[in-house]
Amino acid sequence: MTNIENAKDMIVCRDVQKWYDEFHVLRGISTTVREGEVVVIVGPSGSGKSTFIRCLNRLEEHQEGDIIVDGIELSHDIRNIEAVRREVGMVFQQFNLFPHLTVMENITLAPTNVRRWPKDKATQIAEQLLERVKIPEQAHKYPGQLSGGQQQRVAIARALAMQPKIMLFDEPTSALDPEMIKEVLDVMRDLALSGMTIVAVTHEMGFAREVANRVMFFDQGLVIEEAPPNVLFNNPQEDRTKLFLSQILHH
Amino acid sequence: MAATASTMPRRDDRPPFDFSYWLQTNLLSVGKIITLLVLIALNIWIIRTGLRVNPLTTTIVVVLWAIFGGLIAYNMVRHNLVHGMLRAVKVRIYTSLHGSLISLFLLVALGLALYAFVRYITFWPRWEAVVVNFRLLMVGRYPRSLTWRPVAAALFVVVLGVASLLTWGPVSRRLYRYRKVMIGLWLASPIILGIILYGVGAPFDAPDAGPLGRVNTRLWGGLMLTLIISVIAIIVSFPLGVMLALGRQSQYPVIKYFCVGYIELIRGVPLLTVLFMAEFMLPLFLPGGLTVDSLIRVITGFILFSAAYLAENVRGGLQAVPRGQYEAAYAVGLNTYQTTRRIILPQALRAVIPAIVGQFIGLFKDTSLVAIIGVFDLLSIGRAVLGQQEYRARQAEIYLFIGLIYFVGASGMSYASRRLETRLGVGER
Numbered sequence: 001m002t003n004i005e006n007a008k009d010m011i012v013c014r015d016v017q018k019w020y021d022e023f024h025v026l027r028g029i030s031t032t033v034r035e036g037e038v039v040v041i042v043g044p045s046g047s048g049k050s051t052f053i054r055c056l057n058r059l060e061e062h063q064e065g066d067i068i069v070d071g072i073e074l075s076h077d078i079r080n081i082e083a084v085r086r087e088v089g090m091v092f093q094q095f096n097l098f099p100h101l102t103v104m105e106n107i108t109l110a111p112t113n114v115r116r117w118p119k120d121k122a123t124q125i126a127e128q129l130l131e132r133v134k135i136p137e138q139a140h141k142y143p144g145q146l147s148g149g150q151q152q153r154v155a156i157a158r159a160l161a162m163q164p165k166i167m168l169f170d171e172p173t174s175a176l177d178p179e180m181i182k183e184v185l186d187v188m189r190d191l192a193l194s195g196m197t198i199v200a201v202t203h204e205m206g207f208a209r210e211v212a213n214r215v216m217f218f219d220q221g222l223v224i225e226e227a228p229p230n231v232l233f234n235n236p237q238e239d240r241t242k243l244f245l246s247q248i249l250h251h
Numbered sequence: 252m253a254a255t256a257s258t259m260p261r262r263d264d265r266p267p268f269d270f271s272y273w274l275q276t277n278l279l280s281v282g283k284i285i286t287l288l289v290l291i292a293l294n295i296w297i298i299r300t301g302l303r304v305n306p307l308t309t310t311i312v313v314v315l316w317a318i319f320g321g322l323i324a325y326n327m328v329r330h331n332l333v334h335g336m337l338r339a340v341k342v343r344i345y346t347s348l349h350g351s352l353i354s355l356f357l358l359v360a361l362g363l364a365l366y367a368f369v370r371y372i373t374f375w376p377r378w379e380a381v382v383v384n385f386r387l388l389m390v391g392r393y394p395r396s397l398t399w400r401p402v403a404a405a406l407f408v409v410v411l412g413v414a415s416l417l418t419w420g421p422v423s424r425r426l427y428r429y430r431k432v433m434i435g436l437w438l439a440s441p442i443i444l445g446i447i448l449y450g451v452g453a454p455f456d457a458p459d460a461g462p463l464g465r466v467n468t469r470l471w472g473g474l475m476l477t478l479i480i481s482v483i484a485i486i487v488s489f490p491l492g493v494m495l496a497l498g499r500q501s502q503y504p505v506i507k508y509f510c511v512g513y514i515e516l517i518r519g520v521p522l523l524t525v526l527f528m529a530e531f532m533l534p535l536f537l538p539g540g541l542t543v544d545s546l547i548r549v550i551t552g553f554i555l556f557s558a559a560y561l562a563e564n565v566r567g568g569l570q571a572v573p574r575g576q577y578e579a580a581y582a583v584g585l586n587t588y589q590t591t592r593r594i595i596l597p598q599a600l601r602a603v604i605p606a607i608v609g610q611f612i613g614l615f616k617d618t619s620l621v622a623i624i625g626v627f628d629l630l631s632i633g634r635a636v637l638g639q640q641e642y643r644a645r646q647a648e649i650y651l652f653i654g655l656i657y658f659v660g661a662s663g664m665s666y667a668s669r670r671l672e673t674r675l676g677v678g679e680r
Contacts (some may be wrong), residue, residue: 059578078586082304083585085581086584088577089582090584096575096576096579099598100597109585110583110595113585114583161583162584
């Protein structure tokens with residue numbers, strides 16, 4: 001977490017704009033995420049935060065501005081898009097595990113098909129990852145046989161199996177029962193402390209305070225305010241930020 | 252009616268039998284009285300008929316029913332619980348006055364039908380119509396001297412099938428290494444079977460030219476032809492249908508609208524029309540001198556027809572796969588082909604196995620329509636047999652035999668589909 005100032009740029013966004021038909025979702029987002037940085041995005045629903053994070057690996061297409069990930073510009077060129085997706089892992093709110101494959105197959109599918117690793121190597125790395133997310137004994141079950149928290153940890157392992165340089169989290173704990181949130185946050189915290197570059201949309205303020213370098217507050221498709229977590233949470237400058245924080249902290 | 256079993260009170264707190272209440276529930280409305288009278292009349296009629304046609308069965312059924320009914324009624328009046336077997340009988344037969352009369356009616360009718368069937372099977376049928384024409388029903392007008400060739404072809408398929416079952420089955424792991432051989436043999440089987448059945452060598456249409464002389468497909472027929480048409484049509488139309496379904500979702504307008512147009516065109520036309528087109532129109536479009544074997548044209552017609560319907564079934568499966576599956580696959584770096592092949596199709600096809608197999612069963616039975624363009628499949632051979640003077644009266648036997656073959660084929664596919672569903676864990680998720 002130290003020396004972020006001097007680290008190289010992993011994600012550069014310049015004036016990113018996006019429309020859904022008439023609706024202007026992203027109205028000019030500019031930001032730079034450096035290697036090893038942990039960025040947490042908060043904001044009310046409909047503010048464009050999920051759309052933004054999904055633009056970073058081109059699950060959504062932006063119409064104006066530039067997004068450069070690990071030196072590769074996201075354009076219509078499918079080779080660029082696939083190159084970026086190889087280096088960017090993503091974890092979804094609804095887990096999106098592949099229900100017809102076992103946990104092990106879920107994790108090894110991309111390394112063997114995309115990275116062309118031999119099966120032994122992929123299996124070995126998958127086993128290490130399952131240790132890391134603390135469910136090595138579930139390797140041969142199907143996703144439907146696991147709890148929500150376990151499924152989300154498998155999803156994290158699946159994303160990590162490609163050995164990405166960046167991890168995106170899109171509300172990873174929102175679909176979980178309260179008692180399972182902690183096990184997922186623990187894994188995310190370990191990951192953040194290991195030096196992974198992370199962009200996470202989440203309302204887990206504890207997580208943000210503990211490991212984020214920077215918190216961005218989104219509203220109506222714009223970054224209203226961004227600052228280190230203790231500054232933004234304790235001393236917000238903008239009225240909209242204050243209102244939002246009072247709403248989520250007092251509930 | 253059957254629900255009374257679980258709600259029945261225990262022996263101690265059960266109210267005594269109340270005859271006036273029983274009358275109320277069973278008789279107190281015009282509708283109920285009318286149905287009751289109708290049921291009684293029906294029962295009397297069928298028992299009288301039964302006594303004449305088959306006195307023994309009818310008497311046994313009625314007496315048994317009377318004993319059970321009497322016992323149950325006795326128990327009800329004594330307000331004791333009806334136990335064990337008697338209780339099971341009560342729930343199934345004697346639930347109410349109406350219910351029991353319907354049961355009696357159905358039991359006697361069933362007994363009579365069974366009796367008639369057994370009597371027909373044992374005394375009436377003259378199976379020589381089937382026995383004498385057995386070769387004709389199996390292979391049609393395939394030359395008699397070369398009958399060994401279809402037999403060899405069938406043996407080849409059966410042996411290969413059994414060997415595959417052993418190789419993939421739980422017999423021995425040491426057999427696993429022969430799987431590649433098996434796959435190779437299956438892939439080569441169209442050529443092998445083609446050589447065995449159609450033959451090789453020069454002079455066209457010369458069955459007598461050596462053991463593997465050519466046998467024109469006009470001479471093929473019977474069960475052999477039905478199987479050839481349906482198996483080839485099923486195997487080829489499956490990948491074609493899947494590709495059409497995928498093409499229909501393509502982002503490229505040319506591919507998309509070609510697929511949509513094709514599917515809607517074929518679905519808007521009866522199978523017979525497609526067959527006529529394949530048989531009579533296609534040759535007109537082919538460049539002069541080029542002829543395509545009639546059987547190939549017929550099979551092509553079935554393939555084109557089946558693929559369009561299959562595409563719509565597969566599309567249903569594709570639409571059932573959540574968007575998140577595409578997103579997750581793209582997010583881990585899989586390209587479009589890998590996503591489709593590894594993530595989307597396995598889930599989509601698994602969801603529509605019952606529909607697809609249902610369609611294939613339909614295709615198998617629809618092959619009998621080829622009769623109309625002069626191809627002698629199983630059913631039309633059967634009709635040809637009936638056209639002979641001495642077998643004119645043997646419709647029942649011939650159609651029973653043909654029906655049985657279709658039934659075995661269709662229910663075999665149905666059984667295989669259920670096995671496949673269990674193995675793939677459909678609905679488990």
